[in-house]
Amino acid sequence: MTALDVARWQFGIxxxxxxxxxxxxxxxxxxxxxMQTAWYVRRDPVYLRMTKFFGKLFLINFAIGVVTGIVQEFQFGMNWSDYSRFVGDIFGAPLAMEGLLAFFLESTFLGLWIFGWDKLSPRLHLATIWLAALGTNLSAYFILAANSWMQHPVGYRLNPVTHRAELTSISKVLTNSTTLVTFPHVLFGAFLTGGVFLIGVSAWHLARKNETVLFGKAMRYGLVVSLIAAIGVSVSGDLQARIMTKQQPMKMAAAEALYTTSAPASFSLFTIGSLDGGRELWSVRAPHVLSFMATGDPNGKVEGIDDLQKAYEAKYGAGSYKPVVPVTYWSFRLMIGFGFLAGLLALAGLWFQRRGNRWFYRAALASMALPFLANTMGWIFTEIGRQPWTVFGVLRTKDGVSPGVGLGSVVTSLTVFTLLYAVLAVIAGALMVRYVRSGPPSEEETATEDPLPAFSY
Structure with missing residues (x-):
């Protein structure tokens, strides 16, 4: 175990x-x-109470997310200083835009939304939550632009004197083809996560016959959003796979445990490989499916791991350019499987929800973890599948670690962060459970908190 290994574990965790x-x-x-828009248009107090209830859960989640995100940025300077020096001119630009533009927009208008219920007109107050949501999504876009540059570097040049990557076109970085397919995929995944969260919370209350009108509406809202999002995830994921095959063919080959270039290429339904992930021992495959997924042509050629390894050695020099195949292979399948089950939940819910099926309520509550697991597996696949590169084709992971940070320092920080995050997980979980169980505010409480004089309409 080296400082590099522990630093990678820390950043991954x-x-x-x-x-x-x-x-x-x-x-x-x-x-x-x-929800707030529905209340503004219909003036139905149920939607106002729904907005306040789920808005409180949104704020708890937002606060924990901000705290955990700050730690990540510090790691670039602490454990990955050589990486930061190499790509700082490029990587810093979208991150600065995220902090100075998107996060300020998000946090400012979120503050106005929190404290402006009885101080702003309903129309202006509604605008604040939409502007906060816009900031949240812009923040995601800029961060994905930075990550996509690591997957497919564009708009830069290598300075032969300083040996650093220098930005030549911010527009190319922000309109990277990888970003343009990754952002909708992540966005649909986020809607699927939010939709299934609404389904699970509503199911818990409906099973106990609490606020059946409010949570019945929330359930239908979540079911429709989740089903649409699941379809969107599938379509955008298909586009992303084709872009990935062109830009990072080794990642696609590892995702399918495809060792030999094939045309047509079959999709692995189940593969057993050697312990070192170096070769296939036995598999069950669906003919032509991988070719269609990767190229759009059922007879298209898909390059294999062994052939790509030889090509990369000729291009980049000696060394292994294979990711950890078992992790890449199974994270890809688990990502798809968990996402599919979440979409199936929404479809089943639309079938059963009119009958108030208690079996479905239990299944919905248990299924709240599905989109979170799918998102986690997706990021593990994305980052593990790119190895051994930090910036694909430009900078290897081993060349980005801080040279002056020893194993003991990284182990200490990893231990501290892991324990701290465990405490935060308990706090976040306890707060979410507490407020979910408490239910929405009563109609009387809402009316008292939010006086709306006639002129404000």
Whole structure:
């Protein structure tokens, strides 16, 4: 075990933990804004109470997400200083835009939304939540632009004197083809997360016959959003797979445990490989499916791991350019499987929800974890599948670690962060459960808190 290994574990753990909260924040920001819009248009107090109830859960999740995200940025300077020096001129630009533009927009108008219920007119107050939601989604876009540059570097040049990557076109970075397919995929995944969250919370209350009118509406809202989002995830994921095959063919080959270039290429339904992930021992495959997924042509050629390894050695020099195949293979399948089950939940819910099926309520509550697991597996696949590169084709992971940070320091920080995040997980979970169980405010409480004089309409 080296400092590099522990630094990678630390960044992976903090990233996965942080991303538990991000999709729910993105999804709930739009869904809560939609609830308030329904109240503004219909003047139905049920929608106002729904807005306040799910808005409180959104704020708890947002706060924990902000805290965990700050830690990630510090790691660039602490454990990955050589990476930061190499890409700082490029990576810093979208992150600065995220902090100075998107996060300020998000946090400012979220503050106005929190404290402006009885101080702003309903129309102006509605605008604040939509602007906060816009900031949340812009924030996601800029961060994905930075990550997409690591997957497919564009708009830069290598300085032969300083040996650093320098920005030549911010527009190319922000309109990277990888970003343009990744953002909708992440966005649909966030809507699926938010929709399933609404379904699960509503199911808990409906099973106990609490506020059946309010949570019946919330359930239908969540079911429709989740089904549409599941379809969107599938379509955008298909586009993303084709872009990935062109830009990072080794990642697609590892995702399918495809060792030999094939045309047509079959999709692995189940593969057993050697312990080192170096070869296939036995598999069950569906003919032509991988070719269609990767190229859009059922007879298209898909390059294999062994052939790509030889090509990369000739291009980049000696070394292994294979990711950890078992992790890449199974994270890809688990991502798809968990996402499919979440979409199936929404479809089943639309079938059963008129009957108030208690079996479905139990299944919905248990299924709340599905989109979170799908998102986690998706990011593990994305980042593990890119290895051994930090910036694909430009900078290897081993060349980005801080040279002056020893194993003991990284182990200490990893231990502290892991324990701290465990405490935060308990706090976040307890707060969410507490407010979910408490239910929405009563109509009388809402009317008392939010006086709406006639002139404000």
């Amino acid at each position: 903090t990233t996965v933990y942080h991303f538990i909260f991000v999709p729910l924040t993105i999804g709930l920001s739009i869904l809560v804004a939609g």
